[in-house]
Amino acid sequence: MRFLLKLLATGQPRKLGAAEQWTVHGIGVATGLLLLAIAFGWYVKREIALFLFLGAVLALAFLTTTGNPARPTGRSWPALGLAALSLIACGYFVVMQPVHELRLPMIDELSGADIAASIVLVALVMEATRRCIGMILVVLVTGFLAYAVFGDRLGGSFAHRGFSAQEIVDHLVFSTNGLFGPALEVAAFLVFVFVVFGSLLDRVGGADFFYDVANSMVGRQVGGASKVAVVSTGLYGSISGSPTADVVTTGSFSIPLMIKTGMSRTHAGAIESAASAGGGLLPPIMGSAAFLMTDFTGIPYATIALAALLPALLFYQSVFLAVHFKAHRDGMKPMSEAPPPSLLAILQRNWAYLVPIGLLVWGVLSLNRPAFAGAIAVAALLPAALWRDRSPRQLLRTIFFGLSDGMRGMIGVGVACAIAGLVVGTLSMTDLTGKISSGLFHMAGGSPLLTIIVAAFVIIVLGMGMPTAAVYALSAVLAAPALITLGLEVLPAHLFIVYIASMSAITPPVAVAAFAAASIAKANPVSIALVACRIAMVAFILPFVFMYQPALLLIGTGWEIVLAAGAAALGVLALNAAIEGYYIARLNLPKRCLLFAAGIALFLPLEAAHIAGASLLAAVTAWLRIARGTGNTLPEPAKAAAPPL
CATH class of the missing domain: 1.10.246 (Serum Albumin; Chain A, Domain 1)
Structure with a gap:
């Protein structure tokens, strides 16, 4: 049993020596500069950029994460070998890109080296997924790949025509519907810019700024510490778009503060987890799933962000009221009798932070080029950093380590999008999507409400321990067609999936936000997840409401x-x-x-x-x-x- 738990568990961060640290920084900064240049408009062939991005993500995954929690966290020669192999495999595709560009997909034969490099790359993606996300997703993907290989032997409606090994490799690796498909493209060319913006904003004091704003607004109210946690987490989450990053960043000071003011460790972690789950729902940056949604649906991101605004505000109203009523019920005091600085004083002192944030909001809503808007916001952060520190040398350090932090923050998202690409490729190749959607519809007996409930259950199950981006990518091809078959519009159907996928961050037994909060609160992660679900219980109802009331999506x-x-x-x-x-x-x-x-x-x-x-x-x-x-x-x-x- 203990061996099985170790096998299913993800790895833990490595303690890097000086050589490994500078290797990680070098890979992160070089890749980050390339992706930022692309966001600003510098032309690089799509395929080459994706090969370089995936190679960097895989190398960083092996360098920074152990094989499982029981492995030593020091230097690992096998991990170094896997990192080097990742760079070599992706380097092969970079070198061979001019040759592959001339071949006709699914018609021209692949060479033995092409097939070998493809199999090695898929195996590396699977191993990186096991380390960073968990064995459950690896087993799921293995099942889909096995269906592609052996599905022709099945009877009934789930059988397919059969595919050769070369056809499978060609579709999964050499087409734009597989490993290097839309999911990985969105991660590299869109999500990364906003992750870097969040890491740079954090390095120049953005998290402290959001905390001060929240403290000035609600710090003196009953249960002020927990309300400050909700407000500051929501403000920072609207920029970071990641529940786990939100917990780690704002939770590092909000959770200890709540504990000091009399909150139990479990409840403090649960409040932070519940508030962080909304980070992927609140514009202007709704997280990687919303950016994937633009690619899956063709709906402009500005339209998605505006539609998501009311449900996101209702989500935070729900969490805030749950905290407010509990504070009054338990007779809690404000966190401090001394009046906090006024909001006006904070804004006058830190007005420079508003410039990049304002540019980001304007760019996302007006330019219809989210990546370019993110790049402009990153550039606008640099004068703010210089204004704050008044040191060009410190500015260079901020840029260097901000890019490195941003690339490290992309490890989980990049690996998840790569593995999701394999699933999406398998589904499109075998037409399993339509079969599963039809099965969901018939399972619910044709009832719209039951179909929506079954779809929500499938999304939550898929979300156990998986990043939101991967949950959305899988659910968009499995559940969305069944919802659209009911006559629902594309926007509500896909936004429903984004919403439920975000809630999976606090859904037991594997709730990634709760596990992140548990490490800070020193409490049981499952207990934190259960309490977080209770705090956010009303938020689980909201997606069903806007499915039947599209006016909540400004329709x-x-x-x-x-x-x-x-x-x-x-x-x-x-x-x-x-x-x-x-x-x-x-x-x-x-x-x-x-x-x-x-x-x-x-x-x-x-x-x-x-x-x-x-x-x-x-x-x-x-x-x-x-x-x-x-x-x-x-x-x-x-x-x-x-x-x-």
């Missing part, structure tokens, strides 16, 4: 959008109050049931249900206010004294 008239947003906001309020057991005063079971019923009614896509839910919420509100005025409420707990900071 419809202005009046329809206002009514849908208002009803959803009241529904979030009522459901969180019912779940946490507090609203104006502590709630007994009958009042919680009434609020729960009001919340469900407000989420239903019926005008009469909205009126009934709002009326019930208003009645409970009046009842509680009258009872509070007469003193006829449940006794409030004693205020929990906050330890001195």
Whole structure:
């Protein structure tokens, strides 16, 4: 059993010596400069850039990650050999690119060296996936590859015509529908720019800036530490777009702060995890899955970002209210009696941070060239860094290590997109996508609601331990066609997948955000994930709501959008109050049931249900206010004294 757990577990970060560190920095900075130059408009052949990017990602994966948690974290000669082999294999494709460019795919024969290099590269991607993401995804991909090889021997509708080894290699490695397909292209040419922007912003004090802004807004409220965590995590997550990076960055100071103010370790980690799960949902940067969505659907990123705005704000309203009601229910104090600096003072002192962020938002929404917008924002960060440190030498250090950090941050995303490309290639080659979509539809008996529920379940299962980008890439080809078959529009169907894929970051048993928070909070990761799901419970309902109310995605008239947003906001309020057991005063079971019923009614896509839910919420509100005025409420707990900071 212990051997099996070790086999399924991912590796851990290596302790690099000086030589390995500079090798990692060198690969990261060289690749980062190339990708930034491409984002600015410098022309490099797509194939060559992707070969170099994948080689760098694989080499960094082997250099920085052990084979499993039990392996020594020091120098490993096999890992060095795998890193070198990755560079050699991808280097082969770079050198042979002029030759391969002239051949006719699926017609001209591949040489023995081509097939050997392809098999080695696929094996390296699988091993890097095992180390960085886990064995579960490797087993899943192996199953798809086995289907491509042996699927012709199956009976019934799931059989295919059969493929030779050369046809499989040609489709998976030498076409634009496999390993070097859209998923890896988006990671290299789009996601990387925003990851670098986030790492540079962090190095010039961006995380501290977001924390100060959050502290000035909510620091003196009841449960201020947990509210600061939610707000600062949301602000930083809107730029980083990565739940795990969000936890590691903002959680490093928000989790200890919550613990110091009386929050349990498990709950502190859960609040940070739940808030970080929304990082891939909140514009202007919604994470790698949203960028993949532009490629899968052809919908401009600006349209996706605008459509996602209301659901993302409702998500953070839900998490904030859950924290707010719990703080009042438990009698928590503000984190500090001293007034924090005013928001105006913070903005006057740190106005330089607003320039690159403002340029980023403007570029993403106006230029319809997200990569170029990200590159402009990166360039705008450099004067801000120089203004902050007043040292050209420090600026060069910031650029150097920011690029290196950005490439290291791309390891998981790059590996996930590479392995997803293999799955997408297998599905397109064998037409398994249509068969699975048809199976999902028939499994639900043709019921739209049941089909959506089954699709959500499939996405959550796929998301166990996988990065959001990989979950979306797989779900977009497995579940999206079934949803679109129901008559749903492409935008709601794919945004539903992005939303559920982001929630998989906190879904047990393998919740990547919760595991990251556990290392900071020193608590059990599964317990953190369970509490995080409770905090974000209402957020799991929101995707189903906007599937039936597209006005929440800004699809419809202005009046329809206002009514849908208002009803959803009241529904979030009522459901969180019912779940946490507090609203104006502590709630007994009958009042919680009434609020729960009001919340469900407000989420239903019926005008009469909205009126009934709002009326019930208003009645409970009046009842509680009258009872509070007469003193006829449940006794409030004693205020929990906050330890001195």
